[in-house]
Amino acid sequence: MKKWKSSMALLATCVVSATVFSACSNSNDNAGNEASSTPSATPTAAAIPDGKKSWEVDTSPITLDAYLNFSWFANNWTDSAAKEITKETGVSVKISKPVNDDDQKLNLMITSDKLPDIIMADKNSPAWNLMVEKGMLYSLDELAAQYAPELLQDAPKEAFTNYVADDKHTYMYVDFIEGEQYQEEVKKYNALVGTNQPEWSIRQDYLEEIGNPDISTPEAFTAALEQIKAKHPDKMGYYANVGDLVNDKDFQLGTNNMFGNYRYSINGDKIEAGFRSDKFKQELQFMNKLNTLDLLTKDTFIDTKDIFTQKINSGKTISYAWAIGEGTKTPSDNPNTSYKVMAPFDSYTQYRTGGGWNAFGIPKSNKHPERTIRFLAYMASKQGHMVAKWGVEGDKFSGDVVNGPHYSMVDGKPLYLPEYWEVKQKDWSGVSSKNGLGEYWFATNAAWWNEPEWNNTDPAFIEYNKMFGDKVKYVPELENLDPMPNSKEGIILKRVSDLYSQYGVKMIFAKSEEESMSIYEEFLKKADSLGLPQVEAYWTANYQKNAERMGK
């Protein structure tokens, strides 16, 4: 009896040990399987029957895991646009995203070699270089030639020429490229300036209260704010859209292009840090002035995006910096008025490189590269744009944002129905969460994507284009100048950025202009001693390389 008991105990022990460690061995097995199964997926191209698009060949249901390196991404493939995409391609996308926008999760995924079926991240993220170097990605040009030839035709021409790796292959599909095709179209439709143009807004009722004075210069604006603040002491004067200076890559101190400062300041054929320029000094003096006049509060540099939005919605600020699409909100404490987009100061300049924004990559661990590249081709096609962005065609908006109709064809160009567009502009994110239109920008061709928004009869946007149009500059050679974060220059740059975020608020909230300027000088001196000139030399070298490649 005793023997039986002890042997049972021994058995139990073995079972427990086995269960505990089976976890490790299982995952190893899986990894092995994945590795062995992937190569077999590549070789033969499935024949595409005539007249059929590549994504129509196989529309059996399939779920692809996609990682989007953007914590703020709101939709999760449950809205009507997503359902329509699934209907046409069979593909459902399971979206995961990080908690914070600092590449931490992405880096860990790369290190542990656990990539999902689709990776999407800012095209300038150092992660792309790493993944290419490690051979973790499929080359999209080869994959497309084999399975989805449409992609090569539908893509803007820059997509497969400007982003080639050293081996002459393209590993990431960059969207929102503002290349030749786009710049041509955009001018035709008077649509250079869109809803995402950075701007400042001011409360109309308050402005009228003091007799609609001129606010077209920093001085006049400050004076107007002072007058309003005297009447409404409980309101904030100016609310910068910055979150915190840690992410203020263009060194604008929350001034949203109004003073035209940019990350890089071109000095002859050299590149210097933007905060060395006079423009930076002007914006600093302006912000410091706001502070000394009690028109700026510290929470503007502390609040999270949610709190920022909520404070503006409730009308707690006299003016704020955001984008045109969010620039005409109605404050909840006075439904009869709204904020209005301010005319830019003379100094307003927005530099654009036109190099696109988000990139789409297919890791080699993807078990269905064929379906994935076809999904990409679909998203990059005009048909894909119709479903993901344009919506349903029709003549009259029914009031139903989900079933539409959303747009009509005017002179061969899609145009959102004005009634729908109005609803959408009033509640951008609310409408997006219902119909998903405009949210799945996975492979956008900037021209097609934006077409239905281009309305050269919309007086507001004609006006906005007049206001901001000649203040937009395309400088493609400023694209991607930054060093890798773990390189010598990258480490210096990190130190300088830390220093900037620490000193930035000290300069702004200094008690006087002299004090502010002396803190600024101290900051420059420290930045130099950290080795900033080395970073600037690195920028300059890259800039000259870019310029050469682009024949400038």
Next chain:
Amino acid sequence: MNKPLMATDRRPGSASLRGKLSSPQVILQLMVLPAVLAMVIFNFMPMFGMLIAFKETDLTDGIFGGKWVGFAHFKEIFEDDRFWMAMHNTIGMSILKLVITFAAPILFALIMNEIRSNAYKKVVQTISTLPHFLSYVIVATLCLIFLDPQGIVNHVLMSLHLTKEPIEFMAEAKWFWGLGSALDLWKETGWGAIVFLAAITGVNGEVYEAARMDGAGRLRCIWHINLPAIRSTIMVMLILNIGNLFYGGSNFDQSYLLGNMFNTDRSYTLGYYTLDNGLIQMRYSFAAAADLIISTLSLTLLLLTNWVAKKINGSNIF
């Protein structure tokens, strides 16, 4: 008096090895095997990864790749002002937290034990334990909303005329340590009390009866029965807490979620330093070096506290 708290009883006079092996003890000891193996695999083997602290490695090189750089990373860390700032904040914040939050669960447990109504006791205990299960992300967001210059806390303070101007809790560095401790106090007191309550519950009821017969009141009972009953638990918790000073429980969460440019001088902690300069910059060797420094300090502190505790009153954990 020098008996370690967690040691098992040893039988006097040891039997022969053969006798030991054939005894049922062997089977029982074998049951620990899975746990021991798990610890070897998941806790001890990864320690070899510390090697990269002395190397310059890339993501692609792995632990054994890369070239040796000796103490270069350590040198860089010790020369970095931000490291010392982080060190200063970590120690300061941890000590403050230790002082403020260590006694609270003990007091709370003693008070809870005096509650007569069982139903009421359960309600209180549930409510006080709940905050522990809230993620710090949520706590931090609530904190930002409540402590906003136009938020509820300032509203109350101003209505009560305790302050004229709204207090900028998040914008003034001086508030940060206190704020961190207060959040911890709110979040962990109920949870921390569980251990002590359990120890008090273990006291035999006859002891109380005897004490009351001798004329002891409530306070006397607490002082002479309850406190001594949980004394060893208190010591163990204290030693563990001090050993954890550098990693400091919630320090990282608070630093990461509530830190901003105005309070960096007080909110930047070692955990954040490792993340900020190591992982985010993809400098894994550097991060390993920074963490090795923290671990070494922690271990030293733990051993030291244990030794001191043993010297003073014989309560030690190993």
